[in-house]
Structure formats: C-alpha cells, structure tokens
Amino acid sequence: MPRHEVDLTVIGAGPSGLYAAYYAGFRGLKVALLDSLPEPGGQVSALYPEKMIYDVAGFPAVRGQELIDRLVEQAAPYDPTYLLNQRAEDLEKQEDGSFLVRTHKDEEVHTRSVLITGGIGTFTPRPLPDGDAFEGRGLVYFVPKLDVMQDKDVLIVGGGDSAFDWALNLEDIARSITIIHRRDRFRAHEDSVRRVQESTVELKTFTEVAQIHGDEEVEGVTIFNNKTDERETLKVQGVVAALGFKSDLGPLKSWDIEIDGRNVVVDTRMETNVEGVFAAGDITEYEGKVRLISVGFGESATAVNNAAVYIDPDAKVFPGHSSG
Numbered sequence: 001m002p003r004h005e006v007d008l009t010v011i012g013a014g015p016s017g018l019y020a021a022y023y024a025g026f027r028g029l030k031v032a033l034l035d036s037l038p039e040p041g042g043q044v045s046a047l048y049p050e051k052m053i054y055d056v057a058g059f060p061a062v063r064g065q066e067l068i069d070r071l072v073e074q075a076a077p078y079d080p081t082y083l084l085n086q087r088a089e090d091l092e093k094q095e096d097g098s099f100l101v102r103t104h105k106d107e108e109v110h111t112r113s114v115l116i117t118g119g120i121g122t123f124t125p126r127p128l129p130d131g132d133a134f135e136g137r138g139l140v141y142f143v144p145k146l147d148v149m150q151d152k153d154v155l156i157v158g159g160g161d162s163a164f165d166w167a168l169n170l171e172d173i174a175r176s177i178t179i180i181h182r183r184d185r186f187r188a189h190e191d192s193v194r195r196v197q198e199s200t201v202e203l204k205t206f207t208e209v210a211q212i213h214g215d216e217e218v219e220g221v222t223i224f225n226n227k228t229d230e231r232e233t234l235k236v237q238g239v240v241a242a243l244g245f246k247s248d249l250g251p252l253k254s255w256d257i258e259i260d261g262r263n264v265v266v267d268t269r270m271e272t273n274v275e276g277v278f279a280a281g282d283i284t285e286y287e288g289k290v291r292l293i294s295v296g297f298g299e300s301a302t303a304v305n306n307a308a309v310y311i312d313p314d315a316k317v318f319p320g321h322s323s324g
C-alpha cells in the first residue's frame, strides 16, 4: 500500500487547492494534493473549462482551463505530489498531533496538517438513462477539449447553462448541433438562450432521449416528444448529456469536523474545530461567506500560513513577501 509523508495534505484540487499547493511550497512545506476527479481544476475544469472568467484579480478575462493551467504551473516549482482519482476517505488524528489520511484506493498519507478545499464535495454527473454502454464512446458528460466534437453531428441534452454554453462553444467546431430539453423553460442564462435561438443550433423542447444506437460508437439517437410521443431518429456521432451534477460531501461528514449544512465551519484562521485541520474555498462557512474563486485564493493563503504555524509553532503567520 503506497504511503506518502508530507507536511500538508490538501483535499481537493480545484482553484483553492491548487493555489494552496503553491502557497505551501512557497512556505517550504511538502504537499500532497488529492482529488477524486482524474484532472485538477475542480468545478472550473469539470463544468466550464471553455467559459471566460472576468472576476479573477489580475486577469481582465481568462478562459477557465487557462486559469487552471496557470495555477498548476505556479505550484509546479515546488513539486506537489498529485494523488488524482483518489477520494479522501478517512482522516485520523494521531497522538503527536499529525494526521493519517486514507484514500478509497487504500493509499495513505501521513501528514502534519490538513487543508480541506473540497468545494461542493465530490461531484458526479447525473447519468443519462441507459447511457452507460456509450459513455466514452461518443457520449460524454462534460467536454474537456472542444475538438473531440470536431466535424461531428452532436446532440446536447439539457436546458441549463452547461447545455447552452457547450452549444455556443461547439457551433463552429461540430458539423451540426441539436439541443433537446424535456420542458420549454430553460435554467440557462437568458442571453445564452437568445444567442442559441439566433444561431444555427436546432432547439427542440418537450423532447427526451428514447434510445442511443451504435455498435462500437454512438451512431444515432431516437428522441421522442413527451407530449405527442412522436419519435424520430437523429444521425449523430456525439452526445453531450448536460443534466447537471450531483454533489456529495461524502466521507467528510464522518471526520468529527463541525459541518453546517453542506459546509465546513471555520474561524478567522480558516481552522476547523479540529486543531491542525483547516479549510478554504467554496466548502467553508462563516457569516457573510461569498463563494467565488478570488475568495478561495485569499482563504487558502490564510489557511496555509496558519497551518505553517501549527506545524512549527515558532514559525510566523506572515510569510514575508514573494517578490524577488
């Protein structure tokens, strides 16, 4: 069973966790960064990698995945250990004040402090009924790289922001795009709905998937109108099921950490009720909390600097300036 020895274990490799990995390196701490997803980037990479973000300090506009790539690059000189595809399952405090973190794949991290940057928890896409057989063979739940849909006829299922954003982003890449939604009301931003209605994307309401066809890969989808039961089969090679994600705090609930609803309660040092366990980013809760990337960055800096003092009580909270 692989075992890692580090100063700080960061649970969650979203923007807050990645920035924490940089900051911990800057403070001279050895870091392990865990995530249940196969790639770093949290909500940004999983839900909106191609969207532009306008409210991150220093970037007037930045594409979601580019921000993540820059964060990975910023942490890289300190060589954090990435444990991806690994859900943190157990957290045990040891008698000497250090911790043992165990993942669902039975890897163990012995760590002197812990920072939880778990966002909205581990999230998994809401499945398309009977879609299992085609997952990864033309059916995707999010589109990490737009060019996987190059020159394909694409069916997008859903009525939220993701469905409409994928349609707009893929319009010049795919050969054709059809969006189907089971109702005639959309959760997507009004402006995106208007832009889709004015685009070449075909929009069908009160329409659902009846069956996906294909041998090895998706070759077509039979859809039906849920009011008239009228059916038709579309020839498509790509299906994007944008039905939303289920998120779950999962194992965190059993870690003796004070939880408020779906969030972790922290003090002004970003420390939880368990000494040595800190939290930052979307997962934290306190009065006036705002869930934004920029807020997570600040909280991560506060958490890591205070974790440095937990690890070495002679260390200073203020790290000094990074400018060289």
Ligand SMILES: Cc1cc2nc3c(=O)[nH]c(=O)nc-3n(C[C@H](O)[C@H](O)[C@H](O)COP(=O)(O)OP(=O)(O)OC[C@H]3O[C@@H](n4cnc5c(N)ncnc54)[C@H](O)[C@@H]3O)c2cc1C
Residues within 6 Å of the ligand: 011, 012, 013, 014, 015, 016, 017, 034, 035, 036, 037, 041, 042, 043, 044, 047, 048, 052, 053, 054, 055, 086, 087, 088, 089, 117, 118, 119, 120, 121, 122, 123, 161, 249, 250, 251, 252, 280, 281, 282, 283, 291, 292, 293, 294, 296
């Ligand atoms: C469509 C959309 C658009 C947005 N636009 C903006 C915007 O323009 N500007 C802005 O500031 N914010 C925006 N946000 C919000 C922003 O994405 C979040 O504030 C940000 O992602 C929070 O970062 P985080 O690192 O705290 O958490 P997350 O990004 O949620 O990352 C948490 C990570 O922790 C992992 N994790 C959780 N539990 C475990 C566990 N037990 N073991 C291992 N891994 C675990 C998850 O898999 C996930 O990868 C948007 C959100 C959405 C959904």
